[in-house]
Amino acid sequence: MRAQIPRDRYPPIxxxxxxxxxxxxxxxxxTCGNPAGEPALFLHGGPGRRFFDSAAYRIVLFDQRxxxxxxxxxxxxxVSLERNTTPHLxxxxxxLRRLSSTAATTSRRPPNQAWDLHRAWPEAELHIVEDAGHGGSEPGIRRLLVEATDRFRASA
Known part of the structure; x- marks a missing residue:
């Protein structure tokens, strides 16, 4: 049995x-949370707004093309999907980063998308979780996301 980290760490906002x-x-x-908080940007399929402390974060969520x-x-x-590619993403x-957001993803797309994001923002922190599954509720991904958000909050 896999250990589960609560999906909704904070109250609805x-x-x-x-x-x-x-x-x-x-x-x-x-956008939700604290307008002056540490920015966090989550892609479609991410863990959602209740993963973050709304007092500490400016949470930006979006639905991909x-x-x-x-x-x-x-x-x-x-509808043509020819503009729904990793370079377009x-x-x-x-x-959206022009809003001074920090990007984090729990995308269901293959690892090449993660590498494309890394090439676009080499200064950003990148974690690849081997055999992590397909969503933010997977234990490996959840653990890294919890650690990263707690680290951002501690440094704010």
Whole structure:
């Protein structure tokens, strides 16, 4: 039996800002937590806003191209996914990083996406969790995320 770290470490919070980012497609993003807090950016599929202490973090979440509340939606057979690539994702994150965000990901995409992000931001901390599974609730990923957020909070 695998040890589980609680999925929701903190109480529910509502976003104080939500917008669409025009990148050729429209990317939905929202911000919650402390506007003056340490920034944390999570990709679609990340552990979510309740993973962070909302008093300490400015939490930015977004839905990747063609997913969630971003448009156009991939479920529409008429929608082309030719602009839904790792290089496009890196460019989209860079636009959101202009908000001074720190990027962290629990993406379901292959490791080459992690390397593309590392090449785009070599100063960022990168962890690859071998056999981590497909989501933020996996024990290896959860442990690293908890350690990283606690480290950021202690240094703030």
């Amino acid at each position: 509502e976003p104080y800002d939500s917008r669409m980012l025009a990148v050729g497609d429209e990317i939905f993003w929202e 063609n997913c969630g509340r971003s448009t156009p939606f991939a479920g529409d057979p008429a 890196v460019a989209d994150i860079e636009r």
